[in-house]
Amino acid sequence: xxxxxxxxxxxxxxxxxxxxxxxxxxxxxxxxxxxxxxxxxxxxxxxxxxxxxxxxxxxxxxxxxxxxxxxxxxxxxxxxxxxxxxxxxxxxxxxxxxxxxxxxxxxxxxxxxxxx
Amino acid sequence: xxxxxxxxxxxxxxxxxxxxxxxxxxxxxxxxxxxxxxxxxxxxxxxxxxxxxxxxxxxxxxxxxxxxxxxxxxxxxxxxxxxxxxxxxxxxxxxxxxxxxxxxxxxxxxxxxxxxx
Numbered sequence: 001x002x003x004x005x006x007x008x009x010x011x012x013x014x015x016x017x018x019x020x021x022x023x024x025x026x027x028x029x030x031x032x033x034x035x036x037x038x039x040x041x042x043x044x045x046x047x048x049x050x051x052x053x054x055x056x057x058x059x060x061x062x063x064x065x066x067x068x069x070x071x072x073x074x075x076x077x078x079x080x081x082x083x084x085x086x087x088x089x090x091x092x093x094x095x096x097x098x099x100x101x102x103x104x105x106x107x108x109x110x111x112x113x114x115x116x
Numbered sequence: 117x118x119x120x121x122x123x124x125x126x127x128x129x130x131x132x133x134x135x136x137x138x139x140x141x142x143x144x145x146x147x148x149x150x151x152x153x154x155x156x157x158x159x160x161x162x163x164x165x166x167x168x169x170x171x172x173x174x175x176x177x178x179x180x181x182x183x184x185x186x187x188x189x190x191x192x193x194x195x196x197x198x199x200x201x202x203x204x205x206x207x208x209x210x211x212x213x214x215x216x217x218x219x220x221x222x223x224x225x226x227x228x229x230x231x232x233x
Contacts, residue, residue, distance in 0.1 A: 037224075045208075045224035050221050095222075106160075
């Protein structure tokens with residue numbers, strides 16, 4: 001069975017600080033996909049990134065970066081120079097490549113508060 | 117605009133009543149999903165459907181029912197058998213197996229808040 005653990009329930013940082021959100025996953029599959037979503041107060045889940053298990057290259061998108069390490073089963077998310085608009089709940093999720101039976105398993109989320 | 121539309125945004129249900137949450141998508145996605153989110157918790161899968169006229173139970177299907185008569189629609193009924201239905205419900209969809217065999221991104225609607233009164 002697949003599992004995603006986000007050990008940090010809540011994080012608060014002062015604006016402009018860097019912050020890293022941790023994500024550890026468990027799966028028996030060799031092919032799988034990892035995702036990060038942002039949930040602002042409005043409730044909608046906003047897709048941020050998808051990564052497949054064969055691509056361990058780190059990715060950077062503006063102030064966002066992701067560090068995927070298969071050796072430690074981690075897919076951490078870093079926000080550089082945080083802004084108040086980054087305040088939200090962030091979810092890490094895992095999808096096994098189960099053809100015809102795909103579904104996402106979510107972590108419990110990390111609530112990030114950026115203090116002005 | 118393309119996307120996933122959930123309605124209503126807010127719904128109040130009396131105990132013992134069945135209610136249906138609507139989910140419509142115009143993204144031409146094959147797979148659709150329903151998730152439940154409780155305060156301070158992650159999302160849990162209720163039901164999902166990979167193709168029309170077929171659906172499977174997720175992790176917490178008891179007290180819920182779905183139908184998938186059309187590709188673009190996947191309504192969720194919260195029955196009176198669901199003992200604690202107050203929650204935030206999110207519908208999602210994914211490009212299906214014909215175009216993207218596995219791992220395509222799942223996109224979400226804006227959610228529906230259900231409260232039992």
